[in-house]
Amino acid sequence: DTGVSQDPRHKITKRGQNVTFRCDPISEHNRLYWYRQTLGQGPEFLTYFQNEAQLEKSRLLSDRFSAERPKGSFSTLEIQRTEQGDSAMYLCASSRTGASYNEQFFGPGTRLTVL
């Protein structure tokens, strides 16, 4: 078990371009979460999957954002037509059902810079 992994770790893009990030959760975890964190702030919830089903989406997730988890394992987060305000750290976390409490394990994040 190598923990939650995310790829890439850093992404620099120009405004208007599309970007896609990948998250691989801990293998036995069926819940997967995406958060966004800006400097000096705590993580803000974006969306959540249980297996392949996307069960919750934050109002922060505009229609330029889309997330998938097609086989209930890894997940992707795509941002279309990026804007400078999208610059942030995108964190993925996972947890498992059946645990006594919902401890979420975070990945190292993908730092996005939109120029």
Next chain:
Amino acid sequence: GQNIDQPTEMTATEGAIVQINCTYQTSGFNGLFWYQQHAGEAPTFLSYNVLDGLEEKGRFSSFLSRSKGYSYLLLKELQMKDSASYLCAVGAGSYQLTFGKGTKLSVIP
């Protein structure tokens, strides 16, 4: 809605004890979490409280009062490596966590 408040910054001396407070107002409650986050790294889990009282885990303890919407994280025998941000997060009604802005703790010699 959810509102979580914690101090922005704190400084403490190596070997001392520090208490980081968190107050919250949420529309539901199914637990309070504390996470530690070193600069540029992922948050790592420290503690979980769902019932009132104190939970102790080594040098770290966390307290919860649900009636007051209040929690604190107590760090004893501070070490330089404890310099980090400490995030208070509430689980309320779903599986997502709502985080405070974090408290940046600086441990000085």
